[in-house]
Amino acid sequence: MYYLAVLRVLFGVNLLNELQYRVNFAVQLVQSAISLGTALLGLAVIFSHTRTLGGWSPEELVVLLGIYSIMAGFMGAVIGPSLSRLMQDVRDGTLDFTLTKPVASQFLVSFRQIVIWRLADVLLGGALVFGGTVRLGERIGVLQAASFAVTLVAAAVIVYSFRLVLATLTFWIIRVENIMVIWSSLFEAGRYPVGLYPEWLRMVLTLVVPVAFATTVPAEALAGRLNPTVLAAALALAALSLGIASAFWRYGLRHYTGASA
Amino acid sequence: MRDLIRLYGAMLQASLGVQVQYRVALVIWLLGLVIQPVVYLVVWSAVAGQGAVGGYTRGDFAAYYLTMMVVNHLTFTWIMWEYDYLIRQGQLSAMLLKPANPVHRLAADNIAYKLLTSVVVLPMAVLLGLYFRPTLSLTLERVALFLAAIAGAWVLRWLLEYTLALAAFWTTRVTALNELYYGLFWFMAGQVAPNALLPPGVQLAAELLPFRYTVGFPVELVLGRLQGAQIAQGFAVQLIWLAIAFASYHLLWRAGLRRYSAVGG
Secondary structure, three states: OOHHHHHHHHHHHHHHHHOOOHHHHHHHHHHHHHHHHHHHHHHHHHHOOOOOOOOHHHHHHHHHHHHHHHHHHHHHHHHHHHHHHHHHHHHHHHHHHHHHOOOOOHHHHHHHHOHHHHHHHHHHHHHHHHHHHHHHHHHHHHHHHHHHHHHHHHHEEEEOOOOOHHHHHOOOOOOOHHHHHHHHHHHHHHHOOOOOHHHHHHHHHHHOOHHHHHHHHHHHHOOOOOOHHHHHHHHHHHHHHHHHHHHHHHHHHHOOOOOOO | HHHHHHHHHHHHHHHHHHHHHOOHHHHHHHHHHHHHHHHHHHHHHHHHOOOOOEEOOOOHHHHHHHHOOOOOOOOOOOHHHHHHHHHHHHHHHHHHHOOOOOHHHHHHHHHHHHHHHHHHHHHHHHHHHHHHHHOOOOHHHHHHHHHHHHHHHHHHHHHHHHHHHHHHHHHOHHHHHHHHHHHHHHHHOOOOOOOOOOOOOHHHHHHOOOOHHOOOOOOEEOOOOOOOHHHHHHOOOHHHHHHHHHHHHHHHHHHHHHHOOOOOO
């Protein structure tokens, strides 16, 4: 409850801050619309030459694209900016101020900086998921919707944990931004179902960098063709990765010696 | 001309020295450049199956996208982001004090980066080729034309994106403009699909607009997808756009410089 209240305050502060730059919202909306529009046109080109892609229908790929956009928006709005600030703070030694606050440090460094306008991607992505689902029609039942919601949350947790682990490396490596690029590059592959990729790449996208869990698994859940074992695996992985990320964060924090103080 | 060559020689040396220090970072940044062609190679291979789409078989798609990966690597620039940064941070001021136009220094950085990273990109293309098995038959004539087309493509893309980057003199919100440019680029340059697979209207637009002549045209050329007349036409359009881009660069650079008032130090 306490943390929810803190989260609300953080959101409010960031909102007030960004309301000063309202034009940015229009700019961001235009930008998101262009990027999703071109992605949709790309799908149209592909499906003008085929009816299914690796067993996926056009509607299902629209849903996948929507999920990709939701994840990208969530990461770009909350996790990305907050973790960037963490790296900056460690370099400048200003992390001291964060650590003295009466809130768990991991919570604060993960949710502190919110770029509200990037949530436009979440909105537009949600619209795509909705539109694709309506076109898919009666195949979507309560069970599919529920497992979609569960896998989407699990996806967010897994991706967050992965990025937190990378960001925690900042206690040892100074230029950790370059390592963060690994995620943003490989995430591109999440626009298409991982089943399409050759074995070695699928392994990398599932076991090394969790792109498969970020987009393919929730889309499969909504389309009603998710294997129950994959659902269980996604949940177990979410719990496990969050545990590992937290433990690693605490371990990393012990290596922090303020640069300024 | 002699002076210009000496200038570039010196700047390349300096730039190489700086960039070699960040070699691990350079390799990581290459990931993004490699992943996109691989994604579309895989997608179109799935579409083609055992047959052919628009005259492309699996092996043809492999040849197309692996060549595109190399060409795109050779011609790409990051100038639109760098310029925005240079102007907002006021760092352009220091560059303006030097006797040479900043465009030379920035171009030398780009070339130095390509020289360094080609050591990784070319073996990577070969390695991926061993896996994806492209069908490729080269003739000496086509390779020579290919190299000429790449040179034109690099200069054209450089001038085009440099000119767009100059928009940072007038607005601090260049990101939306960049997004629009890359959206068009992605479609027209041949990244989402080879030109022959695009809808007819888009194909025509792609042949008239400059984007295709920075990546897609050299690739189609070396793969033997173009006939004699199409090749001549392609070079002609590339040259026309080079002239247009050069003229707009000159105009905008002068106008922008007059508008520029340094921010910060």
